[in-house]
Amino acid sequence: MFLLAVEYNEFFIQGLAMLGAGIAMIGGLGAGIGQGFAGGKAVEAVGRQPEASGKITTTMLVGQAMAETTGLYSLIIAFVLIFTT
């Protein structure tokens, strides 16, 4: 009986960690919204000024990589939850 409880607790912790990893990835939502916003604004800018498209693309990629940071933090937390429990 006691052994069963220990085993149960072990799997309980692991399952909750997996759930937590899934919940942590909700943070990817913000990064997606931010990147889409940057991409949309870049398309508008290219439409208004097509000759500057090279510079706009570079700026857009750098800005998107910046916006990706918060999503990557949640990804790191999810990896930690999965691989350390």
Next chain:
Amino acid sequence: MSPNMLSSLIVIIIAMIVLILLGKKVEKLDPAKPFKGPIFIVVLGIDKLNEFIKGFYGEHWRKFTPLLTGILIYLAFANVASLIGLQTPLSNINIALSFSLLAFLIIQVSGLWIRTPKNRLKDLASPSPLLLPVNLVSELSTPLAMGLRLFGNLLSGAVITVLFYSLLPSALSVLPITVIAHPIFNIGFGLIQAFVYFMLLTIFLSMAIESSEA
């Protein structure tokens, strides 16, 4: 020694060999004739980089160009290393955090060296002395974020590629992975992240060394 560190050393050796060969070729060039082929691309790229860095640093550009270009070349080689079967060096958190330490040291040492300690302290307390702790925290957190960004991107690329490989049966998986997964997660994200690290280091370094009054 972890496989990531081993592949980091291998990447350094490959980059050194490539750069020495390119340097020998550039030395032998005749400036009167137009350049051709890959040498033209290399010369054009270095020229663009110099112009880019000159725009940020003005008179100090010769001090920082070799350092920044070296970091960019190492990252560009290291992030595509998994294409030749090595483990991506930056997917180890020790190597990624050593890049944070590198950025922190570069920014602080050159800020103290070029701006002198007194002016640097004045810059840190710039809008008002009450903001000094906030500025100190931001000096610590930006390099940390730079290293963690590299780590997260490269690790997620490696994990997603491995997931693709384990998802599909091996005979089927060769085509979609080589056509879709490797170009996106190894070449695309890797090169973009190398350029982003280089660009952020350039911007924060130029913010640290230029006077706040000018």
